[in-house]
Amino acid sequence: SQQGEEDPQALSIQEGENATMNCSYKTSINNLQWYRQNSGRGLVHLILIRSNEREKHSGRLRVTLDTSKKSSSLLITASRAADTASYFCATDALGGATNKLIFGTGTLLAVQP
Amino acid sequence: DSGVTQTPKHLITATGQRVTLRCSPRSGDLSVYWYQQSLDQGLQFLIQYYNGEERAKGNILERFSAQQFPDLHSELNLSSLELGDSALYFCASSGGGNEQFFGPGTRLTVL
Numbered sequence: 001s002q003q004g005e006e007d008p009q010a011l012s013i014q015e016g017e018n019a020t021m022n023c024s025y026k027t028s029i030n031n032l033q034w035y036r037q038n039s040g041r042g043l044v045h046l047i048l049i050r051s052n053e054r055e056k057h058s059g060r061l062r063v064t065l066d067t068s069k070k071s072s073s074l075l076i077t078a079s080r081a082a083d084t085a086s087y088f089c090a091t092d093a094l095g096g097a098t099n100k101l102i103f104g105t106g107t108l109l110a111v112q113p
Numbered sequence: 114d115s116g117v118t119q120t121p122k123h124l125i126t127a128t129g130q131r132v133t134l135r136c137s138p139r140s141g142d143l144s145v146y147w148y149q150q151s152l153d154q155g156l157q158f159l160i161q162y163y164n165g166e167e168r169a170k171g172n173i174l175e176r177f178s179a180q181q182f183p184d185l186h187s188e189l190n191l192s193s194l195e196l197g198d199s200a201l202y203f204c205a206s207s208g209g210g211n212e213q214f215f216g217p218g219t220r221l222t223v224l
Contacts, residue, residue, distance in 0.1 A: 031211055033211070035215075040201065040218075040220070041217060041218070042117075042203060042215040042216055042217045043205075043215040044215070045212045045213065045214070045215075048211055048212060088156065090156075092211055098168050098169035099144070099161075099207060099211055100146060100158045100161055100169050100171060101146075101158060101213060102158065103148075103155060103158075104155075105155050106156075
C-alpha cells in the first residue's frame with residue numbers, strides 16, 4: 001500500500017497542552033498537507049508544506065518536513081477542546097498530471113477540558 | 114462550509130444493488146476527486162476527473178465507475194454492492210491549486 005503512517009494512533013491531552021503528531025510517507029512528493037476531520041464529517045484543509053520547505057506556521061499550527069527521512073510532524077500549540085478531531089497527513093506524489101492525495105492512517109486527538 | 118455538496122448524505126441498500134452518489138464541486142473548480150473511507154482501508158483515492166475527462170485512477174474496483182458532466186458535477190456509480198463496500202464516500206474539488214476542498218460525504222451502508 002502507498003498509504004503513509006501516522007503516530008500516535010491516538011493522543012489524549014489536557015486543554016492548553018501542545019499536541020504533536022508524526023507522519024511518515026513512502027514516495028517522493030510535491031507537497032505534504034494536513035487535514036482535520038471531525039467525527040464522521042468531511043475533511044478540512046489545515047496547512048500545506050512544499051517539498052523544498054522545512055517548516056511552516058499557521059496560527060497555532062507548526063508543520064515540519066524532512067524529505068530525507070520522508071517524515072513530517074504537526075504541532076498544535078495551546079490546544080483547545082475544539083481541536084478534538086482526527087488529523088491526517090496527505091501527500092501529493094511527485095510527477096504526473098494529477099494531484100491525487102495519498103492519506104496517512106490518521107491520529108485521533110482528544111483534548112480534555 | 115467547503116462549497117462542495119454531496120447527495121445523498123446517507124444511503125442504505127442491499128447487497129447486489131446499484132447506487133449513484135452525486136457531487137457538485139465548488140464554483141469554478143474543474144477537478145473532482147472521489148475518496149473512500151472505511152475502517153479497514155482508511156482514506157483511499159478512487160478516481161479523479163478534470164473538466165470532464167478522467168485524469169487518474171486509484172484503488173477503484175471494476176464494479177465502480179464515475180463520470181463528470183459538462184456542468185462539472187460528478188457521479189460515482191457503485192454496482193453489485195457487497196457488504197465490504199459500506200463506507201464513507203467523499204468528493205473533493207480543486208481549482209488548480211494543491212488544496213482540495215472536501216464535501217460532507219455520503220455514508221453508504223450495504224445490508
